[in-house]
Amino acid sequence: xxxxxxxxxxxxxxxxxxxxxxxxxxxxxxxxxxxxxxxxxxxxxxxxxxxxxxxxxxxxxxxxxxxxxxxxxxxxxxxxxxxxxxxxxxxxxxxxxxxxxxxxxxxxxxxxxxxxxxxxxxxxxxxxxxxxxxxxxxxxxxxxxxxxxxxxxxxxxxxxxxxxxxxxxxxxxxxxxxxxxxxxxxxxxxxxxxxxxxxxxxxxxxxxxxxxxxxxxxxxxxxxxxxxxxxxxxxxxxxxxxxxxxxxxxxxxxxxxxxxxxxxxxxxxxxxxxxxxxxxxxxxxxxxxxxxxxxxxxx
Amino acid sequence: xxxxxxxxxxxxxxxxxxxxxxxxxxxxxxxxxxxxxxxxxxxxxxxxxxxxxxxxxxxxxxxxxxxxxxxxxxxxxxxxxxxxxxxxxxxxxxxxxxxxxxxxxxxxxxxxxxxxxxxxxxxxxxxxxxxxxxxxxxxxxxxxxxxxxxxxxxxxxxxxxxxxxxxxxxxxxxxxxxxxxxxxxxxxxxxxxxxxxxxxxxxxxxxxxxxxxxxxxxxxxxxxxxxxxxxxxxxxxxxxxxxxxxxxxxxxxxxxxxxxxxxxxxxxxxxxxxxxxxxxxxxxxxxxxxxxxxxxxxx
Numbered sequence: 058x059x060x061x062x063x064x065x066x067x068x069x070x071x072x073x074x075x076x077x078x079x080x081x082x083x084x085x086x087x088x089x090x091x092x093x094x095x096x097x098x099x100x101x102x103x104x105x106x107x108x109x110x111x112x113x114x115x116x117x118x119x120x121x122x123x124x125x126x127x128x129x130x131x132x133x134x135x136x137x138x139x140x141x142x143x144x145x146x147x148x149x150x151x152x153x154x155x156x157x158x159x160x161x162x163x164x165x166x167x168x169x170x171x172x173x174x175x176x177x178x179x180x181x182x183x184x185x186x187x188x189x190x191x192x193x194x195x196x197x198x199x200x201x202x203x204x205x206x207x208x209x210x211x212x213x214x215x216x217x218x219x220x221x222x223x224x225x226x227x228x229x230x231x232x233x234x235x236x237x238x239x240x241x242x243x244x245x246x247x248x249x250x251x252x253x254x255x256x257x258x259x260x261x262x263x264x265x266x267x268x269x270x271x272x273x274x275x276x277x278x279x280x281x282x283x284x285x286x287x288x289x290x291x292x293x294x295x296x297x298x299x300x301x302x303x304x305x306x307x308x309x310x311x312x313x314x315x316x317x318x319x320x321x322x323x324x325x326x327x328x329x330x331x332x333x334x335x336x337x338x339x340x341x342x343x344x345x346x347x348x349x350x351x352x353x354x355x356x
Numbered sequence: 357x358x359x360x361x362x363x364x365x366x367x368x369x370x371x372x373x374x375x376x377x378x379x380x381x382x383x384x385x386x387x388x389x390x391x392x393x394x395x396x397x398x399x400x401x402x403x404x405x406x407x408x409x410x411x412x413x414x415x416x417x418x419x420x421x422x423x424x425x426x427x428x429x430x431x432x433x434x435x436x437x438x439x440x441x442x443x444x445x446x447x448x449x450x451x452x453x454x455x456x457x458x459x460x461x462x463x464x465x466x467x468x469x470x471x472x473x474x475x476x477x478x479x480x481x482x483x484x485x486x487x488x489x490x491x492x493x494x495x496x497x498x499x500x501x502x503x504x505x506x507x508x509x510x511x512x513x514x515x516x517x518x519x520x521x522x523x524x525x526x527x528x529x530x531x532x533x534x535x536x537x538x539x540x541x542x543x544x545x546x547x548x549x550x551x552x553x554x555x556x557x558x559x560x561x562x563x564x565x566x567x568x569x570x571x572x573x574x575x576x577x578x579x580x581x582x583x584x585x586x587x588x589x590x591x592x593x594x595x596x597x598x599x600x601x602x603x604x605x606x607x608x609x610x611x612x613x614x615x616x617x618x619x620x621x622x623x624x625x626x627x628x629x630x631x632x633x634x635x636x637x638x639x640x641x642x643x644x645x646x647x648x649x650x651x652x653x654x655x
Contacts, residue, residue, distance in 0.1 A: 130623070154573075179573045182650035183637065189650065198572055228569075238566045241556050243573025248614060250574070253548050254633040256603070256610050257540050267537045269636070269643050270527075273497055274453075274478045274542025275549070275581055277646045282574055284637035287630035294618045294626065304555070305615045309608055311558070312551050316604045319593045324429070327593065331586035334553040337568070338482065338583035344568050347576045351481035351488065353652035 058219060063120035064089040065113060065135055066127030067100050068286070069181060070152050072190030074124060075105045077223045080192045090116045100187050113138045120144060122219070124176075125151035129292035132159050136166045145170040148212045152178055154239060154289075155296035156203045156232035164207050172212035175203045177235065178225060179243070183284040196224035197345055203232045240300035245308065247290055248301065250282035357518060362419040363388045364412060364434055365426030366399050368480060368585070369451050371489030373423060374404045376522045379491045389415045399486050412437045419443060421518070423475075424450035428591035431458050435465045444469040447511045451477055453538060453588075454595035455502045455531035463506050471511035474502045476534065477524060478542070482583040495523035496644055502531045539599035544607065546589055547600065549581035 062084040064071045071089065078084050089106040090113040091097050097109035110116045117123055117139045125135055132151070143149065149171055153159055156175050163173050180198040182189065200220040204213055217227045230238075257276060261268045272280065294301050318326045342349045361383040363370045370388065377383050388405040389412040390396050396408035409415045416422055416438045424434055431450070442448065448470055452458055455474050462472050479497040481488065499519040503512055516526045529537075556575060560567045571579065593600050617625045641648045 179570055184650045199570055201570075238570060239573060241559055242567060242570040242575045245555075246552060246574035246578055248611075249548060249552050250577075251630055251633050252611050252614055253545060253607065254636060255614075255629050256544075256607050258632060258636060259610070260540055260606070266643075268541060269639050269645065271478055271498055271500075271537060271541040272640050272643075272645050274538060275545030276541045277640050278549075278577055278581055279545055280633070280637040280640055280646070281652065282577055283630075283633040285630075285634075287627050287634060290630055291623055291626040294614075295621050295623065298618050298621075301618060302615055305611060307559070308551065308555050309611065311555050312547075312604060312608065315547060315551055315554075315593075316601055319597050319600060322594050322597075324590055324594065327590040328586050330554050331550055331582075331584075331589055333557060334550050334579070334582040335584075335586060337553060337557060338579040340568050341571050341576050341579055344565075344571075346568065346571050347579070348654050351483045353580065353654065355647050355652065 058083045058215075058222070059121040060085045061120045062087050062122045062124065063117045064106065065117070065123065065125045065139075066131070067091055067096060067105065067109070067187045068126065069185055069187075069189050070178065070194075071124070071126030072100065072105050072187035073192065073194035074126065074152075074223065075100075076190055076192035077195065079105075081222050083219065083222055084122070088116050088120070096187060103187065105187060105190070114142050117142045118144070121147055123147060123149045125149075125153070128288045129153050129155060129159060129296050130288075132162060136163050140166050140168065143168060143171045147171050148216055149173045150176045150216060152176055154243065154293045156235045158296055160203065160205045160232050164205055167207060171207070172209045173205050173207040174213055174216050175205060175232070176216065176220065177201045177203070177239070178220070181285075183281050185286045193224065195220070198225055200225035200227050201235055202227060202229045203235050204229065236297050237300050240297055240304050244293055244297055244301050245304040247282055247285060248294060248305070249308070250279040251290070253279050254283040357382045357514075357521070358420040359384045360419045361386050361421045361423065362416045363405065364416070364422065364424045364438075365430070366390055366395060366404065366408070366486045367425065368484050368486075368488050369477065369493075370423070370425030371399065371404050371486035372491065372493040373425065373451075373522065374399075375489055375491035376494065378404075380521050382518065382521055383421070387415050387419070395486060402486065404486060404489070413441050416441045417443070420446055422446060422448045424448075424452070427587045428452050428454060428458060428595050429587075431461060435462050439465050439467065442467060442470045446470050447515055448472045449475045449515060451475055453542065453592045455534045457595055459502065459504045459531050463504055466506060470506070471508045472504050472506040473512055473515050474504060474531070475515065475519065476500045476502070476538070477519070480584075482580050484585045492523065494519070497524055499524035499526050500534055501526060501528045502534050503528065535596050536599050539596055539603050543592055543596055543600050544603040546581055546584060547593060547604070548607070549578040550589070552578050553582040
């Protein structure tokens, strides 16, 4: 599909894309730029990419597809480094979890002859780094494209095709809607997981192993998400600050409502809410968005 | 180990105990009492127990071990039904998730010649009903015994042995401590899961499929726990109301703190918290309390 693809930031997502490109033979050459020399050496050794360098400006040259897969807070530096090295007609995309701010930032900085189409593959695990990637990560997962003022129609078509070849199901929506919906389905769940684990840790006395011992009662589920990449998620919340704040307020309002029902021994209300939430699980499994095994198939 | 075991309430937990007893040949006879005639018929048909009836008073007679495995709100009715049918020297236990109140309730109602030792196997899935049980449910899971004023030492020893034969690792602690620790490791995580799914559902417009479509971004993890038995969890929160309320307050306080850090773009603080929460995951896996596979082994 492409002669040369450049992945900026070869972590869990970047390395999974590279692996899927190789596996599906979607590029003549894959290169990657990472600040860390250790990472650059590692991804060559693991045969994830053909060439790797910390000289982003140089290695990006001649690429038909450039994928920014580094944390959101690095985008400004990245775009300033690459803006004068982008090939005419190239497609520039990213894999960031928040869109509105970064779309404007990049729109302002790229030359007219480059198509800038933002992507968000809704896929990942709690692990980080190039060793943790795998080519099937995007299989049956949604990828949302958020076109910008600087996206050419033919390139949107081409990028859609690319994600589909990686196994994704592709949706297109505007950045504002994306940031709102994802704050409900992804950002808020992550914040809540971080917060409950943090709350448990604050309560836990030194050397008190009880939190770990009895975590199978529920807490362990949250520790998976709360083990996600700290830098990535720090950036997500800051970039989607307005939506996240609104969701926090709604969440607290509903939690206070539940607290009141518990204090008042309002059996009927609690049962009604818990019955409603039970139904959604079935719908998610039917939509192929989670495995159909009790306890995530742990048994 | 026992001549006759009676399980009152043959749902996920009760039927798993029955299956494990049969598999490990721990009783000469297993009987069960359930209010629903359909359930009684089903558990006979599935060969989970030897005899089943809705006449609790009658079927409990002659049992050496009686296990209450029905919702906490049913305990009062159950104990009033069985108190005059308990065999001298019998062991009475339960599997409830909250201890303090129910221990006093039962202490007051049983004859002197019966040993009352409360149990809490920390095991389960989001499924309910006798079909969803399995004999390996308790394997490598903790079971906490909370002895009461009415527990005989030799019977505590005997009950410990019983849970160990079911695969559990047994701990003993007092009811107050139990209810406090479990409010952190189990009750609060469940409440939070119910609340985030409820918040998402409130936001979701009718026929808006986005919440389901993009749930793999994080929300789906919470829908598993929020699919747990509504009656059971309604009772848990009401029975552990004081501890749960205190945990809600701490949780909200910490969440507001996170909101402030997000609004102030306090990168350092967020990164510090998210790095700390990441570590606990490793400890839980090392303690054998969760599987050592990214994404719960979904890939």
